[in-house]
Amino acid sequence: MTTSRNGLVSLLISAYPEFRRRLAGRLGSADLANEALQDTYIRLSRAENLGEIRNPRSYILVTALNIAKNNTRPEARHLSSAEIDPLIDIPDETPDALRTLEARSELAAVERALRELAPRRRAMFLRFWVEGSGYKDLAIEFNVSERTVRHELLLANRYVHAATANFCVAELQKRLAQVSSL
Known part of the structure; x- marks a missing residue:
């Protein structure tokens, strides 16, 4: 059809x-x-x-x-x-003025701790953590063994952690006090 x-x-x-x-x-x-x-x-x-x-x-x-x-x-x-x-109920996690101020304060504490490190240790720390250099590259650059590089980085990490721990603990206690007072 x-x-x-x-x-x-x-x-x-x-x-x-x-x-x-x-x-x-x-x-x-x-x-x-x-x-x-x-x-x-x-x-x-x-x-x-x-x-x-x-x-x-x-x-x-x-x-x-x-x-x-x-x-x-x-x-x-x-x-x-x-x-x-x-x-819709997801909170806005963009930093407000207070969080920005806190982050700058935390960064300033880390920078103070880094300035207190010995120059070679600070340079190794920054090259490793900021620039991503490996142990072997650092050992060649600073004319030391890889074991020395590891040791220097360990000491630098411990110092920065200890120097900022008080700041972080104080911040945590402050935040806990705010939460418990609600």
């Missing part, structure tokens, strides 16, 4: 309520069914050569289902409202 474009469009218009009911049942939404049928109407109106169509009703229904499926794919990439709600 050959069906013309105009014949399919006429069938879609005359049997629209039936198509909408069937699509709504399959898609789970009357709105999706209406949208798919409107897109089907546009597609059929623009069609050039449809060829032989044996069952025009099935053709229209399958076309509408395919259109609905294609329309919902991009929607599936978006978050649902149930997925968005927990994200």
Whole structure:
């Protein structure tokens, strides 16, 4: 059976309520069914050569289902409202003025500790931790053994840790006092 474009469009218009009911049942939404049928109407109106169509009703229904499926794919990439709600409650972790001031104070404590290190130990520490140099590179640069480099870095780490520990403990105690007073 050959069906013309105009014949399919006429069938879609005359049997629209039936198509909408069937699509709504399959898609789970009357709105999706209406949208798919409107897109089907546009597609059929623009069609050039449809060829032989044996069952025009099935053709229209399958076309509408395919259109609905294609329309919902991009929607599936978006978050649902149930997925968005927990994200809204995520606290803003960008540093405020107080946190920025605290970070600068902590950095100043580390810088003071580094200035108190012996020059070679400080240079090794900075090259290792800031620039990412390895033990072997440091040993060659400072003309010492790798064991000496490890020992110098160990002593530097211990000193910086000890020099900043009091500061960090005082900060922690301050924060705990704020929390316990709430």
